[in-house]
Amino acid sequence: MKTKIIVSACLLGENCKYNGGNNKNEEVIALGERFELVPVCPECFGGLPVPRVPSEIRQGMVFSKNGEDLTEQFKTGAEHTLYIAKECNAPAALLKERSPSCGFGKIYDGSFSGKLCDGNGITAQLLFENEIAVFGESSIKKLISLYS
Secondary structure, three states: OOOEEEEHHHHOOOOOOOOOOOOOOOOHHHHOOOEEEEOOOHHHOOOOOOOOEEEEOOOOEEEEOOOOOOOOHHHHHHHHHHHHHHHHOOOEEEOOEEEEOOHHHHHEOOOOOOOOEEEEHHHHHHHHHOOOOEEEEOOOOOOOHOOO
């Protein structure tokens, strides 16, 4: 039986990205040979539409580019994702880097200028706090070495 891994749905080619597109990554898709991939989109789980206005974290809260506070929707999506991870006993998550939901280690700084800062997305932080290992798409080799 394959180990289940939570994966950002946009990395698997789902058109759930804020602009209506995806971040399809063939390396991520290929992980399906080793793991059972469980797609998630915390922003959709939180009730946000596709497409939607881009969002970034500023002072611990999530704001859309037009100034709307979306913190509660992001928290709801994070809680839903954690529930799924626990239900399927996923030890790890492979999430979209720099995202206000899924980024881990580096996220956009809240200025909508493309600048990065140290920090975690809302979902990534909640998973990490609940002892689910979080990886970005540039850390696939590390994930494979730890869980294959």
